[in-house]
Amino acid sequence: MHFDLREGRQATSMPPSPSPAPGRRTSLDTVDIVVLVIYFLLILAVGFWSMLRTKRSTVKGYFLAGKNMTWWPVGASLFASNIGSGHFIGLAGSGAAAGIGAIAYEWNGMLMVLLLGWLFLPIYIASGVVTMPEYLQKRFGGRRTQIFLTVLCLFIYIFTKISVDMYAGALFIQLALQWNIYIAVVLLLSITALYTVAGGLAAVIYTDAAQTVIMLAGGLTLMVFSFAEVGGWDALMSKYPNAIPSVRVPNSTCGIPRDDAFHIFRDPVNSDLPWPGIIIGMSIPSMWYWCSDQVIVQRSLAAKTLTHAKGGSLMAAYLKILPFFVIMLPGMISRILYTDDVACADPELCQEICDNPVGCSDTAYARLVMELLPTGLRGLMMAVMIAALMSSLTSVFNSASTIFTMDLWKTFRTRASEWELMIVGRLFVLVLVVVSVLWIPVIQASQGGQLFIYIQSISTYLQPPVSIIFLTGCFWKRTNEKGAFWGLVIGLVVGCIRMLLDFIYPAPQCFEEDDRPAVLKYVHYLYFSMLLSFITLFVVVVISLATEEPKPEQITRLTWFTRFDPVEPKEPKEQVFTVEDSTMTSEVNSSPTNGMGVTGNEEENSNGKACHHRNDSSSSVSSVQRTSKIMSAFFWLCGLERRKRGDDAPAMPPPLEEAICSLEEKPLLRRIVNVNLLICLSVTFFIIGYWA
Numbered sequence: 001m002h003f004d005l006r007e008g009r010q011a012t013s014m015p016p017s018p019s020p021a022p023g024r025r026t027s028l029d030t031v032d033i034v035v036l037v038i039y040f041l042l043i044l045a046v047g048f049w050s051m052l053r054t055k056r057s058t059v060k061g062y063f064l065a066g067k068n069m070t071w072w073p074v075g076a077s078l079f080a081s082n083i084g085s086g087h088f089i090g091l092a093g094s095g096a097a098a099g100i101g102a103i104a105y106e107w108n109g110m111l112m113v114l115l116l117g118w119l120f121l122p123i124y125i126a127s128g129v130v131t132m133p134e135y136l137q138k139r140f141g142g143r144r145t146q147i148f149l150t151v152l153c154l155f156i157y158i159f160t161k162i163s164v165d166m167y168a169g170a171l172f173i174q175l176a177l178q179w180n181i182y183i184a185v186v187l188l189l190s191i192t193a194l195y196t197v198a199g200g201l202a203a204v205i206y207t208d209a210a211q212t213v214i215m216l217a218g219g220l221t222l223m224v225f226s227f228a229e230v231g232g233w234d235a236l237m238s239k240y241p242n243a244i245p246s247v248r249v250p251n252s253t254c255g256i257p258r259d260d261a262f263h264i265f266r267d268p269v270n271s272d273l274p275w276p277g278i279i280i281g282m283s284i285p286s287m288w289y290w291c292s293d294q295v296i297v298q299r300s301l302a303a304k305t306l307t308h309a310k311g312g313s314l315m316a317a318y319l320k321i322l323p324f325f326v327i328m329l330p331g332m333i334s335r336i337l338y339t340d341d342v343a344c345a346d347p348e349l350c351q352e353i354c355d356n357p358v359g360c361s362d363t364a365y366a367r368l369v370m371e372l373l374p375t376g377l378r379g380l381m382m383a384v385m386i387a388a389l390m391s392s393l394t395s396v397f398n399s400a401s402t403i404f405t406m407d408l409w410k411t412f413r414t415r416a417s418e419w420e421l422m423i424v425g426r427l428f429v430l431v432l433v434v435v436s437v438l439w440i441p442v443i444q445a446s447q448g449g450q451l452f453i454y455i456q457s458i459s460t461y462l463q464p465p466v467s468i469i470f471l472t473g474c475f476w477k478r479t480n481e482k483g484a485f486w487g488l489v490i491g492l493v494v495g496c497i498r499m500l501l502d503f504i505y506p507a508p509q510c511f512e513e514d515d516r517p518a519v520l521k522y523v524h525y526l527y528f529s530m531l532l533s534f535i536t537l538f539v540v541v542v543i544s545l546a547t548e549e550p551k552p553e554q555i556t557r558l559t560w561f562t563r564f565d566p567v568e569p570k571e572p573k574e575q576v577f578t579v580e581d582s583t584m585t586s587e588v589n590s591s592p593t594n595g596m597g598v599t600g601n602e603e604e605n606s607n608g609k610a611c612h613h614r615n616d617s618s619s620s621v622s623s624v625q626r627t628s629k630i631m632s633a634f635f636w637l638c639g640l641e642r643r644k645r646g647d648d649a650p651a652m653p654p655p656l657e658e659a660i661c662s663l664e665e666k667p668l669l670r671r672i673v674n675v676n677l678l679i680c681l682s683v684t685f686f687i688i689g690y691w692a
């Protein structure tokens with residue numbers, strides 16, 4: 001039995017290569033479908049298991065599951081949310097096109113995820129925030145920085161995460177099965193929707209762990225097959241430089257592998273990834289990704305204790321060694337095996353081969369899957385790709401709708417009911433999806449040869465100003481609201497100008513003259529990242545110094561130096577109450593004895609001071625109790641509610657995971673993670689040094 005949904009035009013233009021591969025399969029067999037079905041059942045099972053599991057424990061809010069997370073689900077979830085289909089397609093494609101250079105992004109991430117655990121997270125925990133825009137609100141006061149950041153984040157998600165992963169996933173399906181790309185997108189979206197509904201958001205972290213296992217199992221299998229096919233490690237090293245396609249543009253270097261293919265640090269002036277840019281220019285956007293973005297930080301905040309969060313960081317860092325072996329090297333092998341197609345260097349030929357005149361290197365991974373793997377394993381790889389895609393999309397959807405409802409909607413509609421927030425959160429995901437699908441043609445047209453480079457250059461234009469704001473906010477007490485806001489605004493204007501220019505003047509192909517404006521021609525995007533960071537930093541520092549000092553409550557427990565400060569009494573406006581006692585809110589507020597939220601129920605932090613939690617949606621707890629049974633069942637299914645009979649759990653995510661304010665760590669465990677930090681850092685520097 002064969003499942004064939006080929007697009008007519010595609011199918012006819014398909015056998016383009018001079019030597020049409022005879023054994024090339026373009027559809028899945030029954031066995032593959034069976035494997036896929038088993039995969040879905042497994043994920044559903046894990047989803048339900050974790051829903052039931054978290055339901056039995058005490059109910060303290062939607063993300064409660066989070067508050068009990070140990071290091072391994074946290075680490076796996078960090079990894080799974082990070083590595084998406086964009087990485088599978090993009091990293092392999094960049095490997096095929098330009099060698100190992102782009103792996104610097106992954107290995108740089110290893111350092112940044114550690115930075116999160118050891119430097120940034122303690123501050124976020126101490127501050128008791130749940131979302132990153134909320135941190136800015138507390139740290140700087142006012143609303144405009146918070147709102148600005150939220151909107152910006154949502155744009156970044158659309159441009160660099162959602163649309164890219166959907167495009168890559170669909171591209172994979174299209175290449176593997178010759179389905180129409182839009183059929184593929186719709187299919188992927190419905191699967192993700194199904195999964196989100198059935199698995200529930202509460203289950204995201206545990207299913208992420210399962211997705212990680214599948215991604216690694218499938219990826220490692222393909223790796224073994226590709227190394228076997230090419231003839232092992234030495235064969236890869238010796239054959240890659242000779243993987244030159246037979247048809248090339250005459251008198252050009254097009255199609256010839258780079259000399260520095262096996263080096264990360266490349267010429268500072270004439271290369272595709274200049275080394276000073278790799279060291280500094282890459283670290284700043286990467287710091288946004290790992291240390292100040294909701295998608296990642298939310299996972300770490302979900303850990304039981306600071307030590308577990310650090311353990312999660314360590315695990316994610318170790319896992320991030322793997323994409324090099326599992327994705328990038330196989331991509332390079334694909335170029336060796338299918339040189340004429342994957343490394344095509346003639347625009348017309350490329351157009352025929354993969355519908356893209358600029359190049360076909362992004363087909364590298366899919367090509368391996370379809371040519372090397374036996375029936376059954378192709379189904380597994382299909383599952384891998386879907387796992388990569390869904391584990392990233394669900395995390396992004398979750399975080400995006402969290403910040404949209406909490407940091408935007410609630411700011412403008414302070415009296416919004418649970419119902420409203422719930423509907424808004426859901427609808428918003430829909431909007432995100434639609435906008436992202438609309439963006440796909442732009443990616444298709446503008447990615448040039450390498451999808452991975454598209455992701456990273458867009459990131460470079462939008463992320464550095466945010467990193468700088470967080471960096472200065474966390475580590476320089478003198479930073480104030482005006483400095484931060486204007487730094488962000490001016491930095492973004494500059495970044496957006498460059499981004500627009502990039503879209504207007506696409507990079508020339510290898511045989512074309514570079515007649516772009518000088519800012520594009522001479523300022524590599526990694527150098528631009530350095531420039532942009534510097535401009536932002538300059539604005540933040542100058543304006544902060546020129547204006548008034550931040551107030552004490554904007555510093556206490558909100559910077560590195562003040563993270564151990566005693567908890568300040570809350571401003572009277574804010575409702576303060578203990579976690580266990582959400583129904584007592586009104587009394588708590590009116591009673592002078594515990595109006596500070598200092599009651600017996602509270603946790604002790606490392607200073608022995610009480611740590612209190614804010615629950616934004618406490619006011620509507622009672623209305624929730626009236627919700628009908630059918631609706632509760634519906635909510636439960638949608639992952640909107642985790643409710644135990646007799647419990648007064650709020651029906652809606654917004655209560656969020658309670659802030660874990662305690663920075664306390666057990667000395668022994670602390671020593672263990674610290675020793676591990678040293679080991680992990682050594683490993684990171686060793687591999688980077690080895691491939692330098």
Ligand SMILES: O[C@H]1[C@H](O)[C@@H](O)[C@H](O)[C@@H](O)[C@@H]1O
Pocket residue numbers: 082083105106107108109110112285286287289290455456459
């Ligand atoms: O996986 C990488 C990550 O390691 C980098 O730190 C980040 O900057 C990139 O955008 C992402 O694709």
Ligand code: NA
Pocket residue numbers: 079080081082083084085387388389390391392393
């Ligand atoms: Na993923």
